Amino acid sequence: MSAYLRTLPLRFTPGSQFGYSNDGYFVLGAIVAAVSGLSFYDYIRQHVFARAGMTSSAFFAKPQIRADDSIALGYATQPGGTRVDATTLPGFPYVGGPFTGGYCTARDLLRFAIALHGGGLLNPAFTNLATTGKQAVSPADLPQGQFYGYGQVEAIAGAHRIVGQRAAAFRDLGDVLEQLKKDSGRSCESIARKTNLSKSTVHRYCTGSAVPHEFGVLERIALVCGAGRDDLVRLHRLWLRASASRHDAADQDE
Template identity: 50%
Template sequence: MTTRRSVLGLLGAAPAMVALPAAAETTETTKTAKAAKTKDVRSFERFLADQAAQDKFSGTVLLAHRGRPVLIRSHGMAYDSAHNTKDTIFCVASISKIFTAVAVAQLAQAGKLAFHDPLSRYLDGFPDKVTLHHLLTHTSGLGRPALGSGPPPTWQSFDEAMTGTLDLVRSTPPQFTPPGAEHRYSNDGYWVLGAVVAKVSGLSFFDYVREHVFRPAGMTRTDYYTKPQVLAAKDIAHPYWTQPSGARVDGTASPYFPYTNGPAGGVYSTVSDLLAFTRSYGKVLRRPFVDLITSGKVALPPASLPTQTNFYAYGHVDAIVADQRVFGHSGSGPGMANRLDVFPSADWVSIVLSNYDTSVDPIVAAAREAITG
């Protein structure tokens, strides 16, 4: 394991500011508004660089308007001999839940399941009163409250990981009853949803998402990469875990680095692929189902980021920030901190992918201010 605090400083990939093509201006008001927005984006760029200079950020950030990148910036190292770039692949952690929810919604759209179906209709050994809606909104009560202190299971395939996780969930008493009584975030619940997708579709969960979500969305460099693939790749960022001493170590050298984080957090992607996905909601789902899965279902307590309202939807968080709706998801864990924000009315997207576990909330807040200001 190697620490990196001594080698980072201001290291980063060559800047990549992608300017929108000039368009004919029709009014002075339009020119003024555009200039103000450019100023806001420049201010955000300086803030991001300062965060990296203080070794608080390593990763790639993208801001886009109407589907076109306005700013792409990369800082820090993907691993000891490679800088992060705009093409670096990061583990997006719980942003992965978006794709699991889309897979479930596709099957509902096709009439192959319904959101309020009981889980026991598809999988044996689970409580009858738990529904797919409960799993999608983290209100099922299913899942382990903690993952334990010992080394993770030594699974060596997606099938082993899926079967082993379901067995663990089945053997764990519900965290609360009845289902729907509480919102309690459950990664295990999304593994269970992955098993439902596999049961209903006749494909492995991972193959289903590759074929029916990633491919039609044009996500050419996105996949459920495994530990061996991460170790062998030259374009995948390694997660750098913060130690109690403050030093950071390469998490891929740890026995705690899992084979896969599966349907709950196992997607690896780039900022460009995630942007492509945000433009593809209408391709992978019909519009009413897009609205359904992204709109709030369960009120959440105040978040670490200021919001006017904050709800959990189906694999999405739905909020109002500065009188604008924002939906997407965060993703965090040892050596990773991410956020996907979609501003549908303003047609902006903000994507932050990091291979540090230092919170990116200040960067997310600054991006939101630049977009809504």
């Protein structure tokens, strides 16, 4: 993978723009391995999972995922509407990498958040450095004033500072859909009838509580609401962003 990444042209001067990149996380994983002398996986096991007390977290290989009933499986919606086990698809990796693929329980995610913000993983100065936004995000990418940091989005909601990944990306995609719905004057029920989706599914997408695996689902909703080309381009950009932030083991579309 590293050899392939070296053949790719630089998209822009680092620090001058915002652009999500899975490739960037592969580079970070290679840096971690080179500096620590450990594999990326061993480093995360020793310095993140173990230190945070994440006893149920691991990087599982595909055979383990398919054989162990205690490991949640992701499901992908196909163009024809059928849902299949994501582990059977050609693109499902043998094992996850630096940008995705770690399996965690909800309790372990809470332990991670507590350890990160409580000084269990980094000292306060480096915690602040890692979680503070560095690059202002254009409204064309995320509609609300936000900053992108080291793998996390930083935003202000009322009197609260929010640092995270999935929640912000899901919410921003939902905000655009909700605005298209309001502008069209249609209800979730009306859109559902026109798109062959359930009312609850349309509601989840418009509130940002779920994101479909296929962009075509959102495109159908947007077109029913009268979306133009620019709306679809923006919506697609936000869908890519939300999809990248989601762990594929937790799909909620119908």
